[in-house]
Amino acid sequence: MRTGVWLVGARGSVATTSIVGALALRAGLTGPTGCVTELPELRGPALPSFADLVFGGHDPVATPLAKRADALAAAGVLPARLVAALGAELAAVDHEVRPAPADGSQADRAAAVVADLTAFRDRHRLDRVVVVNVSATEPAAPPHPAHTDPDALAAALAGPDEVLPASSLYAYAAFTAGCPYVDFTPSTGARLPALETLAARHGLPYAGHDGKTGETLVKSVLAPMFAMRHLTVRSWSGANLLGGGDGANLADPDANAAKVRSKDRLLGEILGYVPQGHTRIDYVEDLGDFKTAWDLVTFAGFLGTPMRMEFTWHGCDSALAAPLVLDLARLTAAAHAAGRRGPLADLAFFFKDPLAAPTHSLAEQWDRLARFTAALHAEHGGAA
Amino acid sequence: MRTGVWLVGARGSVATTSIVGALALRAGLTGPTGCVTELPELRGPALPSFADLVFGGHDPVATPLAKRADALAAAGVLPARLVAALGAELAAVDHEVRPAPADGSQADRAAAVVADLTAFRDRHRLDRVVVVNVSATEPAAPPHPAHTDPDALAAALAGPDEVLPASSLYAYAAFTAGCPYVDFTPSTGARLPALETLAARHGLPYAGHDGKTGETLVKSVLAPMFAMRHLTVRSWSGANLLGGGDGANLADPDANAAKVRSKDRLLGEILGYVPQGHTRIDYVEDLGDFKTAWDLVTFAGFLGTPMRMEFTWHGCDSALAAPLVLDLARLTAAAHAAGRRGPLADLAFFFKDPLAAPTHSLAEQWDRLARFTAALHAEHGGAA
C-alpha cells in the first residue's frame, strides 16, 4: 500500500524530524521508540509499512531539509550520525517539497495545492496521499458566512477575500483532491461545516486537533487519577516555557490564545468541573526545541485535607511529535483504505483537542484506539 | 446489612482518621471526598451504608481515640471542629478497642482475638465483621515449615515458637472466626499457603496488600502513559520523606525494605522491563502525617532523544488512606455477602502490591473494579 504523506509545513521541526525518522526506520538505522503503531497491541497488516511511505509537502521557506536536520542535530533533537547517513534520501524528499502557493485568489491557491497533490500521487503511483498539517499555529480565524456551505465557499474563494485561514484552505484542497486530512496543530483546519460537508461528499476521513505531546499528555492520565480516587482538584496551574519555531510563533498572543484554549478543555471534561488556575505559554529562546512545563495541582482529600502535587516535564517537542505524525499518517491511510469517513473520533489518543471528543482520559482513548486498529486489521485480513 | 469493621492498629493515624471520617459521614458533617465507593460509577445497593458500619479493633496502645484525633487535628489532618463534634461517638468506639493480646502461646493469642471478634459480632448483632490490618508495618517474616499447611500451623502455634508474624496471626484468627480479612499494610498477612487454604476452607474472601496512596498511585498512571506512548523509561528514582508513626517505623531498615519491595514491583510489570533507579524512604519527623515524594524519570523518545520528568507529591497519608479503608471494608463485606471467596484480585485498584496482581495499571484496575462492583449490585438487586 504505497502511501503519500504530504506535510503542510514540510520544512519545520516536526516535519523534518518525522521525515528523518521515517527514512532512518526504513534504512534500519533506528528503532521505533515513540511509534505507537509499532506496539504489539496495535501493530498489524492494515497499516502501510515505513517503506511504503513517500514524503512531500508545502512550505513557504526554502531551507533544504538537510540544513534543517543539521540544526536539529546541533540542538540535540536528532542524532548527527543519522542526518549524515541520510543525505541522499533527504535530498530526494527535498524535490517533493513545493513552495506554499501565495499568489492569486484563494481559489487559485487551492487549485495549485490540488495540482501539487495530484501530481505527487500520480508521479509516485501512490494508492493515496494523506495530508498532515504541521505548519505554524494560526490565530483563531474570523467567522465568514461562506463557512457553512461548500458551494457558497467555492464561490467566495474565487473572490478577493481571505475567506479561509491557511489550515482550512489546505483541508479544502485535500478533500477536493480526494485526500484524507490530519490536523496536528490547533488551527481551524477541517473544523468548519462547509469542510465537513465536503469531506462527506468525497467520502473522506479526517482527524485532529493538536498533537498531544507534553503537559496535556500528562494531564490526560493525572486528571483521571484524581477523578477515579474521588479527590477534588481545587486548582491546576501550568507554566509552559518553550523555544524553537513553535515557541516564537506562540509568542504572538493570538496564536497563544488558540493553543491555551485547546489545552484547557480537558480538565473540565474529565473532572466534571473546572478547577481554578491558568495555563501560560511563554517563549524562552534558550530552550530551543525542548519544552519545560511545570504544573501545580492543589487538591482536597478526605475531610477536606489540602494536598498538592507538582510536576516538571522536560521534553523535546519535535521528538515527541514526529512519531505521532507517522502513526497518524499510517492509521488515517488505513482508515481511508477501509472506507472510514468523517471525523476519526477513535484517534483522540493523539490529540489535545480531539474531534468529536469522545473522552479525554488517555486510558479510555487507548482502549478505543486499540479496538479501532484491531477492526482495521481484521477487515484487512478478511479482504486479503 | 450491619457490618463490623475491626481495625488491627485501631489507635493509629489511619484507623483514627477512618473512624472519625465514618462517624462524620454518618452524622452528615462532611462529604465523601476520597471515598471511591461513593462515585456514581461504583455506588449502589450491595454496599453497606456508612450508618451500617460499627467499629472496633485491637491496639497495644491505650491513648483514647479522642486524644489521637486531637493530635491529628493539630497536625492539619483532621478538621478540629469535626473532632470536637464527635466526642461522644469517639468515646463509644473507644469501648470497642481491645488491647492487642500479648500473653501466652500464639495459639492462646489467636484464641483471644477470635473471642474478641465473636463477642463484637454478637454484641452488635452484626451480619459480618471485616478485619482490616492498619497496624505498623512488620519486618519481612522468617519462613517456617508450618506455613504451608493449616493443620501443621495449628499444631505449631500451640508450641513456644513465634511461628507467625502478628499480621498473619490476625489473619489466622479472622478466618477462624469466619471473618474476611483485608491487609492495608505491606506485612505478610494472609499471604501464606496455610492461611490461603484456611480461607478457602471457611469460604472467605480476603484482600491486600499495602494501600496505594501516594507515589505508587502516581506511578500507576504515569508508567502506563510511557508504555502506551512507546517511550523507553531509562531510569525511575524516588525519594520518599515521611514523618508520623509510619515514618518512624519505616526508619527501621527491615520494615523499610519490605515497603520498598512492595513499591518496586509495579514498574517491571507495567513496562515489561525494569528501568534503572532506586526508591528510598527516609524519616523526617517534621513532616508529620504528610509525605513528600519526589520522583525523577528519565526516558528516551523517537531516535533516542533523552527527556525527563519529575514530580513532587505532597500528600497527607492518613487522609488518603482512610477513605480507602472504608471502601475496602464496604466492598469486602459486600463480596462476602455475595459469596465471593479467595483473594479479591478485582480490588487491585486499592493496593501497591495487589494479591494475584492482575495488572498494575490504574486504569485497567479501575475497569475491573467497576465490573466487579456492578456485578455485586446486580446480584444484590436480583436477591432483593
Added chain:
Amino acid sequence: MRTGVWLVGARGSVATTSIVGALALRAGLTGPTGCVTELPELRGPALPSFADLVFGGHDPVATPLAKRADALAAAGVLPARLVAALGAELAAVDHEVRPAPADGSQADRAAAVVADLTAFRDRHRLDRVVVVNVSATEPAAPPHPAHTDPDALAAALAGPDEVLPASSLYAYAAFTAGCPYVDFTPSTGARLPALETLAARHGLPYAGHDGKTGETLVKSVLAPMFAMRHLTVRSWSGANLLGGGDGANLADPDANAAKVRSKDRLLGEILGYVPQGHTRIDYVEDLGDFKTAWDLVTFAGFLGTPMRMEFTWHGCDSALAAPLVLDLARLTAAAHAAGRRGPLADLAFFFKDPLAAPTHSLAEQWDRLARFTAALHAEHGGAA
C-alpha cells in the same frame, strides 16, 4: 523610646499578622523567629523593644482585627491559640485604626491623615511615629507636573485633581506630620522629587520599596552565586501563584505590571546582563495566604555546557512579611532618633526594589545592614 507604628492598610493580612505577632512577642507568647533585628548580629539598645511599640493605622475596611485574625488562623497563617489569647489587646488596637479619609480634596484628606497621626502621637505620648504602607498595591501612577516641587504640589492638592496616588498622599502627610515613612509595597510612595524634597526639609528618613519575601529573596542569593562562579545565566523564568487579598489585587493587570517591574530589576543589576525569560503572577484563590513560586534557570558552564536549576518556594506571604514590618519600624525609628535623613539605602536588605539601590545581592545588603545597625547602637550607647 515609645514608638508609634502607623499602618496604612491596617486591617490587611500583613498588618494583622504584624500586630498579632508584636502583641504575642510582648506577652511572651511566642519567639522572634523571622525578626531580623533579633539576630545576635543586629540586636541592641538603639532599637525600640516590642513593648515600646504602639499600633494604629488607616483602612477603608471596618472588619475588626480579631475577625481578620480568626480568618488568618483558619488559613494556617496564625496559631489559633495566639489569636484567642490576645482578644483584649487586639480590641485595643482596633480603637486606633481610623477609616481611610475619602472625602474632600486631596489636601483635605492629607490634612485628615496629619491630624490622625498627630493625635495618635500625642494621645500615647510617643517619641515618634513611623508610618508603614502595607495597603493594596496601586497601579503605576500617571505623571503630574506638580510631582517635582513641594510648593507646586501643595497648591495642586488643594485643587480638584487626583494629583497623587494614595501611597504618595500618605507619604506627603507623614512627612508633613514629621513622621518617617516606610513603603512595604511597590506603589509610588515617597518616590517623587517633590516628596524627597519635603522629607529633606523636615529632616526625615524614609525607606522602601516592596518587601522582599519570596521568589525575589531567593533570587537575591542565587543570582550572586551564578555571578561569583562566572556561570552564564541564559534564562530565568518565574511563575508566581498566589491567593489572598494581595493575590486578588494583583489579578488587576496594572498592579501586576507594577509588581513585576519591581521584581525584574534585580537580575540585570546583579548579573550585568538581562537573561531571557519572564516573571508571571497569577491569582489562584485556593492558595489563600500562601504563595507558590516556581523558577527555572538555564545556565551555561565551562565550554558552554547547558545546565538547569529549578526551585519551588511555598511560603506564607504574611508570615514572611510581618516580622520585616516590625524590623523596619524599629530600624527606621532608631534611624530617626539618630538623626538619619533621606532614603535609607542601608535597609536594601528588606526590599525587592530598594531605594538608592546600592546592590541587590543579599549578602552585600546584609553587610551594609549590619554596619548600619552597629553604628546606631554605638551612637546610642555613646548618647546613653
Added chain:
Amino acid sequence: MRTGVWLVGARGSVATTSIVGALALRAGLTGPTGCVTELPELRGPALPSFADLVFGGHDPVATPLAKRADALAAAGVLPARLVAALGAELAAVDHEVRPAPADGSQADRAAAVVADLTAFRDRHRLDRVVVVNVSATEPAAPPHPAHTDPDALAAALAGPDEVLPASSLYAYAAFTAGCPYVDFTPSTGARLPALETLAARHGLPYAGHDGKTGETLVKSVLAPMFAMRHLTVRSWSGANLLGGGDGANLADPDANAAKVRSKDRLLGEILGYVPQGHTRIDYVEDLGDFKTAWDLVTFAGFLGTPMRMEFTWHGCDSALAAPLVLDLARLTAAAHAAGRRGPLADLAFFFKDPLAAPTHSLAEQWDRLARFTAALHAEHGGAA
C-alpha cells in the same frame, strides 16, 4: 611563570575536561565561562596565564585522552568541535600522563611519584608544579600510628603495610618533591598531622577538600539566606542522583559515606544547629556525567508558620569542576610563588569541606577569596 599542573586521576572526567578546556582557552577557541579567576574582581598579574600551564599526571588507566574526550563529547559534556580541533595538543599531554605507580612498598611508590614530578618539572623548565588530586574518591582511611609524625611515617612506608591511602601518598610525594598540593576530592589527602608537618617543613601551601559544584554550592547560599532572615530550618533532605565514573565509585557504600560526611558539615556550621533530614547519593547510570540533586527544605517563619522550599539542580559535574581545577592550580601556584604556606583557608570558596573551615557561607568565602587574591596581585605588582 611556567606552571605545571599534575593531575592525579589524569584520565578521569574532571581531568580530561580541565585539560581540554585549558587547551581550548589557550588556543582562543572558547571563553572563560566558569573560571572564577577570570572575573574582573579576581583577575590579575599574580596568576599564571592559561598559556603558562603545562599538564601531566598519573592514572592507572591507559585510555588516550582523546578517546576520553570523544566519550565526553558524545555525552554532551564537551563540544565535539573542540575535541576535534585539539587532537595534536591532547596527544602531547598524553605523553605526560604516567601510569600510577603500583609496585613495591609505599615508599617505593612515593619515590616513583617524586621522580615523575621532578622529571616533569625539569623537562619543561617549570617554575613550579601544583599537584591536584582528581582521582576516584576513596573510602575513609583506617588510622595508623605513623600518621602523626613525618619521621615515623617515612619509616612505616618502607615496610610492608598500606600505611597511607593513595590520596595521602600523593600528598606525601608532592611535599617531598617541593610541590604544593590541592585535593579536589573528599579523600584524606594532606589531612594527617604527619603530612601537615611535612608541608610546613618544606614551606608549602596546600588546599582542599572536595570541589563544591552542585547541591552544596546551592546550600552555601540558601542556608545563609535562612539564617540572615532568622527563619528556622526544620529539615533539609537531599537526593543526589549521578552516573559517570564518580557515580559508579560512589555506589560503594564507604566512598558514599565519606562524600556524605563531607557534604553534611555545612548546615550545622551556618545555621548553628543541625536540622532533621538526610543526604542520599544514588548511582543512576543513565544520567552520565550529569547530576540531578533534589533538596527539600522545611522551615518555620514568624509565629511558627510552616513553609517549604525545594530545588532541583541538573548540572554537568565535570563542566562545573574543571574550571575550578584550573582556578585552584593558578591560585595555589601564585600563593606558592608569594611564599604562602600551610592550609589555604582563603580558598574555602571552592570546597565542600574546606580546610581550616573559616566559614561555609559562599558570600563570606567570596570576600576572603577576593581579599586573598588582591593581596597576591599587590605583592606581585610590588615585586615586578
